[in-house]
Structures are given as structure tokens and as C-alpha cells.
Amino acid sequence: MIELSGLTKRYGEKVAVNNLTFTVRPGIVTGFLGPNGAGKSTTMRMLLGLDRPTAGDVRIDGQHYDRLKDPLTYIGALLDAKAMHGGRSAFNHLLCLAQSNGIPRSRVHEVLDTVGLTSVAGKKAKGFSLGMGQRLGIAGALLGDPRILMFDEPVNGLDPEGIHWIRNLMKSLAAQGRTVFVSSHLMSEMALTADHLVVIGQGRLLADTSMADFIAQNSRSYVRIRTPQRERLLDVLHGAGILVVETGSGVLEVDGGKSEHIGELAAQHQIVLHELSPQRASLEEAFMQLTAESVEYHAHTDTPPGPPEQLEQPGPQWGDDWTRS
Numbered sequence: 230m231i232e233l234s235g236l237t238k239r240y241g242e243k244v245a246v247n248n249l250t251f252t253v254r255p256g257i258v259t260g261f262l263g264p265n266g267a268g269k270s271t272t273m274r275m276l277l278g279l280d281r282p283t284a285g286d287v288r289i290d291g292q293h294y295d296r297l298k299d300p301l302t303y304i305g306a307l308l309d310a311k312a313m314h315g316g317r318s319a320f321n322h323l324l325c326l327a328q329s330n331g332i333p334r335s336r337v338h339e340v341l342d343t344v345g346l347t348s349v350a351g352k353k354a355k356g357f358s359l360g361m362g363q364r365l366g367i368a369g370a371l372l373g374d375p376r377i378l379m380f381d382e383p384v385n386g387l388d389p390e391g392i393h394w395i396r397n398l399m400k401s402l403a404a405q406g407r408t409v410f411v412s413s414h415l416m417s418e419m420a421l422t423a424d425h426l427v428v429i430g431q432g433r434l435l436a437d438t439s440m441a442d443f444i445a446q447n448s449r450s451y452v453r454i455r456t457p458q459r460e461r462l463l464d465v466l467h468g469a470g471i472l473v474v475e476t477g478s479g480v481l482e483v484d485g486g487k488s489e490h491i492g493e494l495a496a497q498h499q500i501v502l503h504e505l506s507p508q509r510a511s512l513e514e515a516f517m518q519l520t521a522e523s524v525e526y527h528a529h530t531d532t533p534p535g536p537p538e539q540l541e542q543p544g545p546q547w548g549d550d551w552t553r554s
């Protein structure tokens with residue numbers, strides 16, 4: 230278990246991490262999300278004692294990192310896959326880590342096998358591709374067979390097979406009852422991997438919730454309908470007190486509506502439907518909505534501005550009424 234309590238880090242005027250309090254629990258994969266510069270890496274560094282908090286506290290299974298004897302046997306981390314001695318072979322890199330943490334040599338062979346690097350164990354790490362470097366970093370994290378694992382952007386540089394492998398690895402580590410804390414920019418990947426989410430923006434906690442609740446609370450659900458008998462269906466739905474949004478492309482949308490109810494009404498009135506599909510925003514859309522105000526670096530877009538009156542009085546936008554958790 231990882232427990233953060235009021236964790237804060239300032240660099241001069243800059244508050245990189247602002248009073249973070251949350252717990253990362255065992256048995257599940259917890260995703261750590263936030264826009265660029267949100268404070269994820271700083272938080273993870275403080276967790277490993279690599280940065281000293283300005284205020285607050287973080288504990289690994291109840292203890293501060295620097296109090297842990299043989300820390301690799303408590304927590305394994307992949308922070309920066311390039312942070313290794315490139316002149317050493319993969320085997321020797323892991324052997325050095327093992328020897329300084331009281332871990333037997335046989336374990337080096339085991340983790341090389343787990344990450345699929347046995348055939349290149351004798352090769353120098355500086356010749357490794359980004360993906361191989363990630364695998365070696367993950368081998369280092371697994372070396373001490375720790376109860377807690379922390380990965381910063383673990384799928385960076387991995388090919389689809391590698392991404393699939395790391396997804397299954399994280400899930401199986403959690404299924405063994407370990408604590409798995411993982412940051413990623415790839416929302417689609419997080420949606421497939423994480424059970425729980427911690428979202429931060431500008432150093433502050435924005436959400437600490439299950440994946441399902443996060444999407445439900447930060448996104449819109451609606452039913453999308455297409456029919457060749459548009460006017461008749463509109464009459465029927467209005468008659469049933471159902472509010473319909475007519476989109477320009479001939480598609481009708483019913484907010485939060487039950488597709489079964491709409492389908493039954495259409496059948497009762499013998500109205501042909503070409504589409505009746507419940508829609509739910511993706512994790513990516515939910516994340517963009519939640520963090521919109523805390524994005525530090527905005528890209529410049531070349532979209533020409535609309536007419537002045539439109540800019541001064543924008544109409545209601547899709548998602549305006551989304552709630553925050």
C-alpha cells in the first residue's frame with residue numbers, strides 16, 4: 230500500500246505537487262493520470278525518496294522509503310528506462326541491483342526470462358532499442374519480487390505485442406495481491422488496464438475513483454438514433470415526454486435515455502429504425518473534460534475564429550453541464 234498525506238513539493242515559486250492525499254491499494258491496478266507538467270513524475274520521485282517533500286508525507290507499507298532495508302524487495306519502480314549504466318550488459322546491470330539489495334543471482338535469470346531478454350542478456354544496454362530498455366527497466370522493478378510496483382509510462386516505445394504483454398503483466402501482478410501504480414498518457418491503454426484512477430492537474434488531486442465511476446461522472450451518456458421516419462419518431466418521443474436533440478446530420482440523440490424504452494416505443498408505432506445505439510464517452514473524453522482547466526501547455530490551433538458576435542455569446546456547448554467528481 231502507498232499512502233500520501235498532504236504531499237507537497239515546491240520549486241521556488243512553482244508548486245509542482247499541491248497537498249496530495251490518496252491511498253494506492255493492493256490487488257488492483259491504479260492508473261495515475263494528468264496532463265503534461267501535472268506533477269506525476271515529481272510525486273513518483275518523492276515516493277522513492279529521490280525528491281524531498283516540501284510538506285506532507287508518503288509511506289510505503291507504513292514506512293518512509295529511506296527507512297526500508299533492501300528497498301527493492303518492498304517496491305520496484307520503472308521511472309526512467311534510460312537511467313542505467315549503458316556500458317554494462319543487461320545481466321550485469323541487474324546483478325549489480327540484486328547484489329546491493331540482498332537478492333540472489335538466480336533471480337536475475339528469472340526476471341530476464343519474464344521480460345523476454347534472456348537471449349540478449351550479455352549485450353550492452355546502450356545498444357538496446359527503446360522497447361528493450363523498457364523491458365530491462367521492468368526487469369529491474371520485478372527483481373526483488375516486491376509487493377508494490379510503480380511504473381512511469383511503461384508502454385513508451387513498446388510495439389503492440391509489448392503493450393499487450395505489459396498490460397497482462399500489470400493485471401497479473403495485481404491479481405497476485407500486489408499494489409500496482411502506473412502512469413500513462415495513453416488513455417485507451419489505461420481504460421483497458423486500470424481498475425482505479427487517480428487524476429491530478431497542476432499538482433492538485435482532481436479525482437480518486439473507480440474507472441467506471443470516473444467515466445460515468447465526467448462524461449455524457451446518450452442514445453444515438455437514425456430513422457427514415459424522423460418526424461413520426463419525434464412526435465412519438467415528444468408524446469412520451471422524452472427530450473430529443475436533433476443534430477445537423479439527421480441523427481437524433483436522447484440524453485441518458487434507455488435504448489430499450491425507445492426501441493419499444495418505435496416498435497409499437499411501427500417506426501423503422503436504422504440505428505439505436507447507447508453511447509458512452511471514452512476515458513479520453515472524460516479525462517479531457519476533467520483536466521481542461523488545468524492543462525499547462527496548450528497547443529496553438531490554426532482554426533480561424535468565428536464571427537465576433539459568436540465569440541462573445543457562445544451557445545450551449547456539448548458537455549457544458551458535465552459534473553466533476
Ligand SMILES: Nc1ncnc2c1ncn2[C@@H]1O[C@H](COP(=O)(O)OP(=O)(O)OP(=O)(O)O)[C@@H](O)[C@H]1O
Binds near residue numbers: 243244266271
Ligand atoms: N527540478 C525541477 N525544478 C523546477 N521545476 C520542476 C522540476 N521538476 C519538475 N518541475 C516542474 O514541476 C511541474 C511538474 O512536473 P512533473 O515532471 O512532475 O510533471 P508530469 O506530470 O510528470 O509531466 P509529464 O507528463 O510531462 O512528464 C512542471 O511544471 C515542471 O516544470
